Amino acid sequence: MPSPWFNQCKIKAFALLWLLLSLLLLSDLCPVQGQRSTGGRNVLRRNYTGKKPVVIQHRSQDAVNYYDHENGAKIIKSSHFELDYTLGRKITFFCMAQGNPRPTITWFKDGAELYQHRFFQCAL
Numbered sequence: 001m002p003s004p005w006f007n008q009c010k011i012k013a014f015a016l017l018w019l020l021l022s023l024l025l026l027s028d029l030c031p032v033q034g035q036r037s038t039g040g041r042n043v044l045r046r047n048y049t050g051k052k053p054v055v056i057q058h059r060s061q062d063a064v065n066y067y068d069h070e071n072g073a074k075i076i077k078s079s080h081f082e083l084d085y086t087l088g089r090k091i092t093f094f095c096m097a098q099g100n101p102r103p104t105i106t107w108f109k110d111g112a113e114l115y116q117h118r119f120f121q122c123a124l
Contacts, residue, residue: 072099073097073098073099073103074097074098074099075095075096075097076096076097076098077094077095077096078094078095078096079092079093079094079095093107
């Protein structure tokens with residue numbers, strides 16, 4: 001005669017299996033709309049041509065105050081600002097700014113400057 005512990009394990013395993021299958025079936029019934037990426041070559045080409053003014057949407061008021069300061073350097077051309085990226089994909093950043101004194105452009109990732117990375121290339 002099987003022990004009651006064995007029967008309880010079978011019931012719990014069955015309940016877990018039933019829960020997983022029901023979640024899979026429900027996920028097939030719910031339509032999910034795909035989203036197109038806003039990054040890529042089109043963003044770089046659109047901003048790099050210089051024919052249109054650069055419009056940067058900032059996520060915080062601090063960013064607006066920093067970038068839109070009347071005596072600050074002006075960003076003339078740019079490629080990417082505050083976008084989401086796919087892990088493992090190659091990305092290129094481009095930024096051209098003008099001001100007096102000549103502005104310095106520094107890229108950061110996780111609080112560290114990117115010049116510390118072995119694959120980073122910088123051209124002035």
